[in-house]
Amino acid sequence: MANCQPRVDNFYTDLVTFSIGDSLDRLTGDICAPAAICGKIEAMENGEQKKNYGGLRVLSLESRRGPEMAKLIANHGGEAIVAPSMREVPLESNTEALAFGWKLLSGGFDMVIFLTGVGTRALARVMERIGPLDQFLEGLRKIAIVARGPKPVTVLKEWNVPIAISAPEPNTWHELLHALDENSARFPLKGRQIAVQEYGVRNKELVAGLAARGAHVTSVPVYEWALPEDTGPLRSAVAAIAGNKIDVILFTTATQADHLLLIAADMNEEEAVRSALVRMVVASIGPTTSERLREHGIAPDMEPTHPKMGYLVSEAAQRSAEILQQKRKSHPAL
Numbered sequence: 001m002a003n004c005q006p007r008v009d010n011f012y013t014d015l016v017t018f019s020i021g022d023s024l025d026r027l028t029g030d031i032c033a034p035a036a037i038c039g040k041i042e043a044m045e046n047g048e049q050k051k052n053y054g055g056l057r058v059l060s061l062e063s064r065r066g067p068e069m070a071k072l073i074a075n076h077g078g079e080a081i082v083a084p085s086m087r088e089v090p091l092e093s094n095t096e097a098l099a100f101g102w103k104l105l106s107g108g109f110d111m112v113i114f115l116t117g118v119g120t121r122a123l124a125r126v127m128e129r130i131g132p133l134d135q136f137l138e139g140l141r142k143i144a145i146v147a148r149g150p151k152p153v154t155v156l157k158e159w160n161v162p163i164a165i166s167a168p169e170p171n172t173w174h175e176l177l178h179a180l181d182e183n184s185a186r187f188p189l190k191g192r193q194i195a196v197q198e199y200g201v202r203n204k205e206l207v208a209g210l211a212a213r214g215a216h217v218t219s220v221p222v223y224e225w226a227l228p229e230d231t232g233p234l235r236s237a238v239a240a241i242a243g244n245k246i247d248v249i250l251f252t253t254a255t256q257a258d259h260l261l262l263i264a265a266d267m268n269e270e271e272a273v274r275s276a277l278v279r280m281v282v283a284s285i286g287p288t289t290s291e292r293l294r295e296h297g298i299a300p301d302m303e304p305t306h307p308k309m310g311y312l313v314s315e316a317a318q319r320s321a322e323i324l325q326q327k328r329k330s331h332p333a334l
Contacts, residue, residue: 063086081237087227112145146179149167254288
């Protein structure tokens with residue numbers, strides 16, 4: 001591969017980094033980026049590391065599960081770079097959630113749709129400001145409960161709350177509406193009072209779909225996503241991407257893309273980040289995240305067979321060399 005010149009960089013110093021082998025020296029800046037990557041791709045193409053990253057630099061924007069993601073990447077032969085991109089914060093005012101609670105306890109809802117496990121637990125904590133948790137759970141047991149995916153299902157089962165409908169993989173609003181349509185004889189939507197537990201960004205498509213089916217929809221925001229208190233690692237990650245120093249980026253939620261581009265714009269690096277992403281492997285955990293990436297003009301290269309973190313890391317490891325080779329042939333470095 002032509003034009004691979006060694007270069008020393010120290011962009012890792014502000015990042016939370018995890019890797020394998022002799023990578024400690026590399027974290028202090030002793031790294032030959034382009035030449036090293038050319039060698040890694042060649043090795044992988046030659047079959048030496050068909051099922052792992054072969055030392056490619058893999059960026060994860062995970063926050064809560066950052067260490068777990070780093071370990072998974074390292075176990076698959078990648079040099080893991082973790083830059084927390086978001087934090088979960090309670091809404092300053094939970095008036096809407098409290099209003100939902102009073103209405104639920106008075107029998108005002110026919111159905112509640114839970115979208116996330118964390119949001120389900122957070123809503124329960126808000127309800128405890130009204131009365132005992134058992135009172136809230138008893139209110140849920142009297143109506144139809146719908147869960148978007150396995151995480152809210154786990155929480156509801158823990159509480160012994162029966163689940164009337166659950167959406168199949170990949171657990172997006174599309175599958176959720178389809179599952180509701182399939183069960184419309186037992187659980188009609190027209191004229192019914194339905195609450196939707198929201199998460200971060202409002203799910204406008206789901207709310208619109210329910211309203212189009214004649215439901216009266218109440219959105220119940222419980223928490224929102226904010227930038228991390230320390231944006232230093234995320235800013236370092238933006239600089240690394242803009243400098244073509246990252247090979248693979250893993251998105252496990254749509255908000256990560258929102259915050260990455262927000263910081264990039266604040267640093268006047270958005271154009272450089274977008275140009276660099278064209279030459280990187282962009283792996284998305286599933287359709288909801290991919291949809292947001294496309295809204296931002298970022299084309300995901302792959303999704304795992306199941307929308308789970310382990311599958312994402314493993315399957316990206318298997319495919320990264322091939323994808324990287326194709327993308328860098330089509331988009332050579334300037």
